[in-house]
Amino acid sequence: MKKIYSLDHKKYLRKQLFNTVLIHFLRILLLVLLLGLWEYVAWSGLVDPFITSSPSRIFNTLVTLFSGGSIWSDIGITLYETMLAFVISTILGGFIAICLYMCLPLKRILEPYLVILNSLPKVALGPLIIIWFGVGTKAIVAMGILICIVITTISMLNGFCAVEEEKIMLLKSMGANKLQILFKLVLPASLPNFIAVLKINVGMAWVGVIMGEYLSSGAGLGYLLVYNGQVFNLDMVMTTIVILCVLAGIMYGLIAILEYCVNKKRNK
Amino acid sequence: MDKLLELDGISLTYHSKKSETLALNDLNISINSGEFVAIVGPSGCGKTTILSIICGLIKPTTGNVIVAGEKVTKPSPKVGYMFQRDNLFEWLTISKNTLLGLEIIKKKNPKTKAYVKELLEKYGLKEFSTHYPTELSGGMRQRVALIRTLASSPEILLLDEPFSALDYQTRLVVQDDISSIIKSEKKTAILVTHDISEAIAMSDRIMVLSSRPGKVKKIINLDFDKSLSPFERRKLPKFNEYFDLVWRELS
Numbered sequence: 001m002k003k004i005y006s007l008d009h010k011k012y013l014r015k016q017l018f019n020t021v022l023i024h025f026l027r028i029l030l031l032v033l034l035l036g037l038w039e040y041v042a043w044s045g046l047v048d049p050f051i052t053s054s055p056s057r058i059f060n061t062l063v064t065l066f067s068g069g070s071i072w073s074d075i076g077i078t079l080y081e082t083m084l085a086f087v088i089s090t091i092l093g094g095f096i097a098i099c100l101y102m103c104l105p106l107k108r109i110l111e112p113y114l115v116i117l118n119s120l121p122k123v124a125l126g127p128l129i130i131i132w133f134g135v136g137t138k139a140i141v142a143m144g145i146l147i148c149i150v151i152t153t154i155s156m157l158n159g160f161c162a163v164e165e166e167k168i169m170l171l172k173s174m175g176a177n178k179l180q181i182l183f184k185l186v187l188p189a190s191l192p193n194f195i196a197v198l199k200i201n202v203g204m205a206w207v208g209v210i211m212g213e214y215l216s217s218g219a220g221l222g223y224l225l226v227y228n229g230q231v232f233n234l235d236m237v238m239t240t241i242v243i244l245c246v247l248a249g250i251m252y253g254l255i256a257i258l259e260y261c262v263n264k265k266r267n268k
Numbered sequence: 269m270d271k272l273l274e275l276d277g278i279s280l281t282y283h284s285k286k287s288e289t290l291a292l293n294d295l296n297i298s299i300n301s302g303e304f305v306a307i308v309g310p311s312g313c314g315k316t317t318i319l320s321i322i323c324g325l326i327k328p329t330t331g332n333v334i335v336a337g338e339k340v341t342k343p344s345p346k347v348g349y350m351f352q353r354d355n356l357f358e359w360l361t362i363s364k365n366t367l368l369g370l371e372i373i374k375k376k377n378p379k380t381k382a383y384v385k386e387l388l389e390k391y392g393l394k395e396f397s398t399h400y401p402t403e404l405s406g407g408m409r410q411r412v413a414l415i416r417t418l419a420s421s422p423e424i425l426l427l428d429e430p431f432s433a434l435d436y437q438t439r440l441v442v443q444d445d446i447s448s449i450i451k452s453e454k455k456t457a458i459l460v461t462h463d464i465s466e467a468i469a470m471s472d473r474i475m476v477l478s479s480r481p482g483k484v485k486k487i488i489n490l491d492f493d494k495s496l497s498p499f500e501r502r503k504l505p506k507f508n509e510y511f512d513l514v515w516r517e518l519s
Contacts, residue, residue, distance in 0.1 A: 166351055173323050173349035174369040174420070175342070184368070188359050266359050266400070 053238040061239040071243075078209060078220040079247065081137060085144025086205040090198065092145070093152025100153070101160040101186070102178060118150045122208070126215045140212030140220070147208035148201050155200065159193030160186050191266075195259045202251045206244070272301040272456050273322065273424055278331035279481075280317060291317055293481035295331070299456060301423075304447075306459045306467035308514060309477030309485075315460040318482070319426040322458070323349050336423055345373050348422030352429045354413040356401035362412055363388065363397035369420040384419045391415065391449060407438045407445070414446055418453060425450065425457040431466065443470060443498045464518070468510045469498035476517040486517045 005013070035055045041047050042054035049057060065071040100107040125146060133139040163186050171181050213222025221240050228236035275297040282289045291314040299305050309315050320326040322333055324343045333340040335347060348369075356365050366384050370376040388394050391411055401409055410430060417425060430446070431439045447470050450457050461467050467474050471490060478485040490510060492501050501507055 164355070166353060167355050167357070169325065170349070170351060170355045171368075171372065172325055173343050173347075174372045175344060176372045180372055184372070185357070188357070191359070 050232070051234060053234045057235045058239050058242060061235045062242070065239065074220050074224055075243065075247070077137075078213065078222065081140050081144060081212070081220065082205045082209045082251075084141050085148060085208055086201055088141070089145045089148035089152055089205070090201055093149045093197075094156055094194075096149075096153045097156035097160065098182070100157055102182065107157070114150065114154060118154060122146045123211055123215075126211075129212075130216050135216040136218075139216050140209055140222075143212030143215065144205050144208030147211070148204045151204060152197055152201060155197045156190070156194065159190040159197075162193075163189045191262060195255065195262060198255050198258075199252065202248065202255060206248050206251075210244070270301050271298055272303075272336055273297070273299040273458075274332075274334040275318075275322070276332045276334065278318075278321060278328045278333065280314070280321065280326070281329045290481040292321075292328070293483055295483060297475065297484065299424075299458065301456055302454060303473060304450065304457045304459070304471045306461060306471035306474045307477060308461060308464060308467050308474060308518065309482060310479045310518060311462060313477045313479050314482035315462075315477065316428055319349065319428050319458065319460055322424070323347050323426060325349075345369070345375075345420045346423045347426060348417035348420065348424070349426045350413055350417045350428065350430050353433050354401075354406075354409040356409055356412060356416075358401055361398050361400060362393060362404070365401065365412060366416045366419050368416060373420060375420065380419070383421075384415065387415045387418060391445070405438070406434050407442045410434065410442050411445055411449075414449060418449075418455070423456060425455050427457060427459040429461050429463075430459075432461075432463070439466075440499060447498050464511055464514045465502065465507075466498075468507055468514065469501050474510075474514060476514060488513060488517075 038052070039055045042049040042052055042057075100110065122143070126143070129139050129142050129146070133142050167185055167189070168181060171185055176184065209220075210222040210225070213220045214226050217223045221244055224240045225237055228234075228240070275295055278292055278295040279290065280292040282291050295318070297318075307315050307318065317326065321328050322335070322340065324333075324340045324347070327341075335344070338346075340347070356362075357368070360368070363384075366388065367376055367381065370380050370384070385394075385397075388397050393408065393412060393415070396404060396408070401412070404412065413430070427446075431442055434442055443466065459467065459470060468490060473490065474488040475484050476486040476488065477483065488510065492504070492506070496504075
């Protein structure tokens, strides 16, 4: 049955709808304006499109790339590496976080090492990784994992430790042991935090993999970026960045959907 | 009446880097089955600590706690602890929340489940059993917390300021609710509170503690008709007399 609203409420709803539409419109307008400006300055010769490329040149490159087909294998390789780094570092980082939480003395012992590992620029380990894992996929995934895993461990551990003390006391007063507290309370209570960690990790995994491809690879989007940068094919560089934006956006979107589903299930 | 709980020469010393503090000193309390005892005292006198010791969460430095003839060394289903806040798990339905304790002690079976279902039904929460805690009012949530405590059929209920997180009006209503539930389930209860009127309205006996180190300073037996609810007690002239008495002991 349709609800009957007062005139004021209808006005209010209309205003809300108007605001939403306006925001979306402005977002698209901003993009169009920027692209237009970019295209104009490149076309009019104010800047050299050899250096800045231009939207139309990017579009043409995209069309050529996707009709050629080899881009798919580059996308595939990078996606595969990113997913692998993302999944392994999330599982491994989560596991380490659980171990440290279950054995708090261990956490105290390892804390300074974690802090140093976290602040260390992981790229500095690049040469070592290449020597240990060789050139190629293994090294790239290792780079991705290295960048993700420390922050995953730390964020998840912080989430576990933030569980309300009184709830832990409640379970203890019921006679619960450590494992029961972990499975009945700490893990389910940390689910929202876990999803936040996933969101951070998506970005981190991309950083790690592209970095890894910069260091050592003969294929993939990171390789395309470095190679085309070196031969001054800025059209290709820009196009690759656009492809990366789209891929990262899709992955983030998937996790946002997961978050939505979890929230929906929890609060009905 | 049979003695259900006995605290025998309990004392507790807290240690911290800077100092050691004697929180409780030679505390002797004995409580009979079916009694409702309130413990009041100045803040920091160790009221909550007493409950933690009875529950077996904290080991006393000296002395013994005996519940139904057995020495308490760790938490047991004989004692149910109800906290200041309801601590319901937001990700579980009301019915699953109330079954939590039974799951922990691995006593979830058709019989105990039926008992919890009966409790939910008896105390007006049946239609909410598939709802989530966020959908319930503060008073209802506290009732769910009590049923969660009752689910494992404890002999003693420990109530740690269970109404202090509620607004005043709700508090009065929930006091009546909880008091009638405890009476009809024939449970023994110990209520810790800083609210003198709450103690007088709900209990049979009030123990006034001294400030740190906590000791029983005075025991006041309350003489009210058994059938009166906390709210009805508040209307009697006797209520104010008791209030003055406890007030003088505290200050």
